[in-house]
Amino acid sequence: xxxxxxxxxxxxxxxxxxxxxxxxxxxxxxxxxxxxxxxxxxxxxxxxxxxxxxxxxxxxxxxxxxxxxxxxxxxxxxxxxxxxxxxxxxxxxx
Amino acid sequence: xxxxxxxxxxxxxxxxxxxxxxxxxxxxxxxxxxxxxxxxxxxxxxxxxxxxxxxxxxxxxxxxxxxxxxxxxxxxxxxxxxxxxxxxxxxxxxxxxxxxxxxxxxxxxxxxxxxxxxxxxxxxxxxxxxxxxxxxxxxxxxxxxxxxxxxxxxxxxxxxxxxxxxxxxxxxxxxxxxxxxxxxxxxxxxxxxxxxxxxxxxxxxxxxxxxxxxxxxxxxxxxxxxxxxxxxxxxxxxxxxxxxxxxxxxxxxxxxxxxxxxxxxxxxxxxxxxxxxxxxxxxxxxxxx
Numbered sequence: 050x051x052x053x054x055x056x057x058x059x060x061x062x063x064x065x066x067x068x069x070x071x072x073x074x075x076x077x078x079x080x081x082x083x084x085x086x087x088x089x090x091x092x093x094x095x096x097x098x099x100x101x102x103x104x105x106x107x108x109x110x111x112x113x114x115x116x117x118x119x120x121x122x123x124x125x126x127x128x129x130x131x132x133x134x135x136x137x138x139x140x141x142x143x
Numbered sequence: 144x145x146x147x148x149x150x151x152x153x154x155x156x157x158x159x160x161x162x163x164x165x166x167x168x169x170x171x172x173x174x175x176x177x178x179x180x181x182x183x184x185x186x187x188x189x190x191x192x193x194x195x196x197x198x199x200x201x202x203x204x205x206x207x208x209x210x211x212x213x214x215x216x217x218x219x220x221x222x223x224x225x226x227x228x229x230x231x232x233x234x235x236x237x238x239x240x241x242x243x244x245x246x247x248x249x250x251x252x253x254x255x256x257x258x259x260x261x262x263x264x265x266x267x268x269x270x271x272x273x274x275x276x277x278x279x280x281x282x283x284x285x286x287x288x289x290x291x292x293x294x295x296x297x298x299x300x301x302x303x304x305x306x307x308x309x310x311x312x313x314x315x316x317x318x319x320x321x322x323x324x325x326x327x328x329x330x331x332x333x334x335x336x337x338x339x340x341x342x343x344x345x346x347x348x349x350x351x352x353x354x355x356x357x358x359x360x361x362x363x364x365x366x367x368x369x370x371x372x373x374x375x376x377x378x379x380x381x382x383x384x385x386x387x388x389x390x391x392x393x394x395x396x397x398x399x400x401x402x403x404x405x406x407x408x409x410x411x412x413x414x415x416x417x418x419x420x421x422x423x424x425x426x427x428x429x430x431x432x
Contacts, residue, residue, distance in 0.1 A: 058425055059349040059418050060377065068423075101380040112365065117430040121367025124432070135427055137416070139366075140346030142378030143233040143321040143388070 050075055051128040055084060058137035061111065064095035076126040077115065080134060081108050112139045146184060147194065153180040154195045161206065169209070170200045177202060177291070188291035189247055193221050204289070205245050216404035217245060221291075223403045224248035226313035228301050228329055230277040231255070232388030233343050233395065234319020235266035238281045240396040241317075242288040246403075249285055249292060252309055253278040253319075254300040264388045301325055306332035315399050318342045319392075323362075323376075327369040330355060330362050339409075341398045343391045347381030348420035350391035353429075354398045354409040364429040365414060390417055 056069045065088055072087075074080035085106045096103055103110040113120045114135040157176035161169045172195050181188045192202045196214045205217050212220070225246045227234045230253040241249055255277050257268040267281045282296040297309055301320075306328050310316050316333050318341060320326050326342065333340040334357045342362065343352035355361040366372055394415070401407040416425040 058416055060347060060381070060420070062418070062423070063421055101377075114365070114427065114429075117428050118360075118364045118432060119367035122363060122432050138346065138349075139373075139376035140344045140349065140351065140378055141321065141323045141326075141374070141376035142345045142383050143229055143231055143319050143343070 051130045051132060053080060053128055053130075053132040053134060055080070055134045055136060058135065059140075060138045061092065061136055064092055074128055076128055077120065077123070077134075078126060080128060081106070081113070084108070084134075084136070107136065110139070112137050146186065150180060150184050150186060150191060150194050151198060153183060154191065154198060154200055158195075158200045161203070163206070163209075169206065171203045171206060172200050173203050187293075189221055189293065192245075192291055193218055196221070208244065212400065212404045212406050216400075216406055219404050220245050220400070221247040223314040224250060224312050225315050225317060225399055225403075226250040226252065226310050227317045227319050228252045228310075228325070229319030229321065230265075230267060230281040231261060231319060231321060232264045232345065232383055233392045234317070235268070235277075235281060236389045236392035237317050237319055237395055238285060239266050239288065240393065241399065242285040242292055244396065244400060245289065245292070246399070247292060248295070248312075250295040250297065250309070250313060251278045251281050251285075252297040252299070252301050253281070254298055264383055264385045266389070301328060303328040303331065307336060310338065311336055313338055315402050316340045317395055317399060318344070322374045323366060323372050324369065324374060327362055333357065334361075339402050341395045341402075343395045344376075345383050345387045345391050346376055346378035348384065348387055349416065349418045350387055351414055351416045352391055352395055352398070352410065353414050354402060354411055356409075356411060359411050360429045360431045364431060387419065390419060 050073045052073050062068045072083050089107050115123050158170045161171040177191050180191045196218045227237050257273050261268045272280050276298045278296040278298050282294040285294045310332050337357050340355045401409045414427045
């Protein structure tokens with residue numbers, strides 16, 4: 050079991066009212082499940098209160114990076130002590 | 144006498160002394176004098192400005208640039224071409240500031256026309272120009288600000304197919320786009336061409352940016368592989384207020400200046416996130432697998 054940090058950014062930080070939390074997990078899937086359980090419904094409620102509808106779990110409508118690289122690029126699921134998950138809203142505007 | 148010697152002599156005759164706010168004395172040349180030499184010697188204003196700077200005579204319009212980049216930095220900017228892809232929120236402000244900074248050649252790529260909903264944040268848009276092509280209006284604005292600058296406008300959408308052709312002459316490429324597939328196409332072309340790419344994006348009160356050199360980590364570290372990504376993000380729901388585009392574009396221009404002049408340290412391999420809503424600036428060190 051590894052102790053890791055989850056950092057929230059931008060609107061996610063605003064709506065969740067915190068910029069980071071710690072949790073213990075063996076792998077990425079376990080960490081994401083805990084993330085969803087602890088913060089998923091709160092974030093969706095906050096978004097819906099502002100007329101923003103999102104579908105799925107937090108990782109489905111967020112950018113999630115493990116130690117500075119998007120999870121979609123990460124093949125190794127096992128977490129190590131001190132790992133950081135960055136969770137932020139996806140932006141593409143210009 | 145060679146033309147260049149005649150230009151130098153003309154410039155020296157027109158030069159004046161100017162005392163900067165800190166008491167430092169500069170030899171300067173004004174807009175009218177540059178225009179006069181340009182006309183007399185049938186050369187471009189940019190050539191006259193560069194010739195003046197090489198003699199330590201500063202075109203007045205760049206005097207406030209001297210404390211940060213100096214005459215040598217200004218010469219590098221005037222000799223450089225920068226391509227801005229998209230002339231909307233990010234791109235419009237970027238183009239305005241690049242023109243004022245004195246980039247020698249600005250290429251503007253955008254196939255869209257101005258619409259009313261652009262007016263809140265797209266610096267180049269005015270009520271009078273609604274329905275006009277953004278690239279054309281932006282090009283006209285550059286010449287109004289700084290007639291010494293060469294402008295090339297491309298009224299077309301950048302794609303993977305045409306990206307290399309459109310960007311090949313640039314020393315730096317700036318992201319003024321509003322969708323992810325075009326950003327990935329620009330990044331790919333810039334890597335192939337060996338050109339630094341200044342990425343930026345906005346959503347609501349927040350924005351992010353970084354400079355991607357060909358050997359650096361890039362968009363894939365932030366978004367994952369391009370295949371399967373949605374075109375747009377949370378900005379479709381949060382919108383983009385007036386100042387967010389200007390906030391990120393201003394820093395993108397600083398990146399361009401740093402890359403070209405060698406002054407300062409470009410934001411490489413670090414994603415800078417500006418959250419004006421919460422008043423927080425964050426940085427994520429990006430990695431590759």
